[in-house]
Amino acid sequence: MAENSSTLGVTNDQQPKRPIRLGFSLLIGPACWLGPYVGVSATLLPAKIGQLAPADKVPLVAAASAIAMTVATIANIIAGALSDVTRSKHGKRTPWIVINSILSALCLVGLSMATSVTMLLVIWGIYQAVLNAVVAPMIAQISDRVAPKWRGTISSFYGIGQAFGNYGSGIIASQFIDTTAVGIQVLATFALVGGLLSAFLAKEPSNLDEPKVKFDASTLKQNFMFPTKGARDYYLALAGKMLMVTGQYVIVGYQLYIFTDYMNLSKGATAASIATMSSILMVTGILFTALAGPISDKIHRLKAPVALTTILLGVGAFFPFFSPKPWTMFAYALVAGIGMGAYNAVDQALNVAVLPNPNSAAKDLGIINMANTLGQVFGPMIAAVAISTMGYKAMFPVETIICVVGGLLIMLIKRVK
Structure with a gap:
């Protein structure tokens, strides 16, 4: 991948060796913020909603997704922008990661104790705000502290962490479908310990020597607005x-x-099936994440791998369309795990490569990572419409179409090979 001086925090010459310690920080970090989020949102939150309001569980899951979208979209951008201008002896990312990891764990504990749907949704919204104040500063460290020649490899560390969090959480959460409060509290512990450990391993240096940002019109435009030039x-x-x-x-x-x-x-078969599916996704995801990042660094290609793996995810969705049997979801998990693993290995490297301005990296990456939030909201909302109008079977070709279009858009990128 080309080295563009306009988008570098660290040059290739300044970083001759792989930043392995930072890599492990960026493995543990996403595992321990994404794991609790996915475990709760995909399994334990629907289960708890089903306990509190069984007749309205499908629209309430969609409502929870809408709340997540609104709060997380705003929080991701604002927290990223504020971390860009933070100056402290612990750097500009670490204070945000530490404080909000603690707050996210407390929110999950509160969620586990919610006794009404209203309380559940309010706490869920607060949790989204503090969670995204962890996410945006954490991922910006790739732009801040990793040279272009190592970004595929370090993105692989991040992707492996995502795989552990995304799929390992399903294994954990599936054991607590009937005891949701305990399950959420277990995941809260992961959020707390993992966030603090990630910050410790990152060992971010002081940035007190960086110029303090004056909040004038130009600064507000650069640090708090959507980018427009070269974007x-x-x-x-x-x-x-x-x-x-x-x-x-x-x-x-x-x-x-x-x-x-x-x-x-x-219920028993469902728990076992979710655990099996999550295991398949995790193993294939970790394996192909570990392989794809270094290969991407070696062949200097980012765009095609991201596009092809996006399309591959859609291909896997056809299996459960043809038969309502558990094995079809396992087949989907196998194909999706391969695709998501390779995707996660190079996705963040691609995002860093297309940044318009390195001085607003966390804010701009926060906007890109807003796609995660929007996708996690739009997906269940689209599924709810498909289920209510055409039945569960309709949701699978819908996923295929969406993923194919996404892959084609990635191929239109010009700056990156």
């Missing part, structure tokens, strides 16, 4: 990512109900 490829990456995540969460957002309502499994 074509940036927005293509954002749109492609949003469609990929949307397609993924068409299924993930309703995986519990796919097993119980579409495949008519018992």
Whole structure:
């Protein structure tokens, strides 16, 4: 991948060796913020909603997704922008990661104790705000502290962490479908310990020597507004990512109900099936994430791998369309795990490569990573419409179409090979 001086925090010459310690920080970090989020949103939150309001569980899951979208979209951008201008002896990212990891764990504990749908949704909204104040500063460290020649490799560390969090959480959460409060509290512990450990391993240096930012009109435009100059490829990456995540969460957002309502499994069989599916996704995801990042660094290609793996995710969705049997979801998990693993290995490297301005990296990456939030919201909402109008079977080709369009948008990027 080309080295563009306009988008570098660290040059290749300044970083001859792989920043392995930072890599492990960026493995543990996403595992321990994404794991609790996915475990709760995909399994334990729907289960708790089903306990509190069984007759309205499908629209309430969609409502929870809408709240998540609204709060997280705003929080991701604002927290990223504020971390860009933070000056402290612990750097500009670490204070945000530490404080908000603690707050996110407390929110999850509160969520576990909610006794009404209203209380549940309010706490869920607060949790989204503090969670995204962890996410935006954390991912910006790739832009801040990793040279272009190592970004595929370090993006692989981040992707492996995502795989552990995304899929390992399903294994954990599936054990607590009947005891949701305990399950949420277990995941809160992961959020707390993992966030603090990630910040410790990152060992971010002081940035007190950096010029303090004056809040005039120019600063507000650079640090708090959507980028406009030289941002074509940036927005293509954002749109492609949003469609990929949307397609993924068409299924993930309703995986519990796919097993119980579409495949008519018992609670025990559902728990076992979710655990099996999550295991397949995790193993394939970790394996292909570990392989794809270093290969991307070696061949100097980012665009095609991201586009092809996005399309591959959609291909896997056809299996459960043809038969309402658990094995079809396992087949989907195998194909999706391969695609998501390779995608996660190079996705963040691609995002960094298309940044319009390195001085607003966290804010701009926050906007791109807003695609995660939007996708995680749009996916369940689209699935809810498909389920209510045409039945569960309709959701699977919908995912395929969304992912194919996302892959094609990625291929339109010009700046990156």
